[in-house]
Amino acid sequence: MSVRVVLVDDHRMFRTGVRAELREPLEVVGEAEDAPGAIEVVRTARPDVVLLDVHMPGGGGVAVLQALAKELPDVRFLALSVSDAPEDVISVIRAGARGYVTKSITGPELTDAVVRVAEGDAVFSPRLAGFVLDAFAAGGTVEAEPVEGADEDLDRLTAREREVLRLIARGYAYKEIAKQLFISIKTVETHVSAVLRKLQLSNRHELSRWAADRRLV
Template identity: 70%
Template structure:
């Protein structure tokens, strides 16, 4: 069972997330928090597997954040830093209405494992929680590029249709680019008008041909070649 803490200052959002995840038999919402102070306390007390974290979270009623402390979500991450590398670790997935690059980068720099917008479906949110719990990085489509740019992925490197890329078929290249950009399998299937099973087959072939282990390595490989 994956234990989830939902952190958002809007009660309706917390209730909605809880309802969306309730249908997943392997996910359990173990608590909620509505501000920075409450979130930090809940993370320390509950030690959840995954924290769904609102980026623009208010401070607690008795708190006055120091200038430059960053968004509420970034503050929670900063104050929970020790738990990010604990055994087992507490992993954070940002869930926000904002898709601004600054917001995305701020929480990723603090240690969040992913960032999805509140436009995400319930099924995709559950899938994102599972992936983060396993240690993967998860981003809504089109947000991965912000992270790659900010961390200099591929900086100064040359884009090339090299021998490795030549191993892939045209369709495998299309699937590879979308997966590397953070698309879920269902999103890739919809984009390319193919089945999810076919997407899975192509991804397996891509990873095998490029001698990569997972989609995180694939993202780094594609970014280094400026293929995103």
């Protein structure tokens, strides 16, 4: 019996790559590149599992979950994101996702994760499970992690610029960032330049220190 899947990510090349990696019994029955499109596609296709990006236009994965999690209780959501920031993990789990895996996951691992979520399991990349346990043990809050909307400087950045910022701050090379985000090295350089300009920083070292001070790393 097949597991019907909808892919939601704002990068077409990434969706193409995921589709190519997924194996039986998964069947992709729809795709979307933003939150409003995802809501429409999921309502129409009624998949078993939605592979959901966290940062994308239209309100991100949380907006999709807020619109659909209660309306369609039989549809399960698995977050698939480049971000492993605790605040991102907790926000989508609170909104109704059944799991959260990062984009470093392999094709076979992703196929297994989707099947497990379809069967009712909660699935997390190993490092991320601890965030969830700690948060809910503390009453559902994530101490020491900022809410992005509370930082005016961070709000100036697009979702993609925030992803690049976090990866730069964690010491990733431009080539590694390009591979993770399925974009060109030139595009990474463009995003870094935009981040430096918007935050009024001079170099990568200052950017890393800025992110560390806000516990974004």
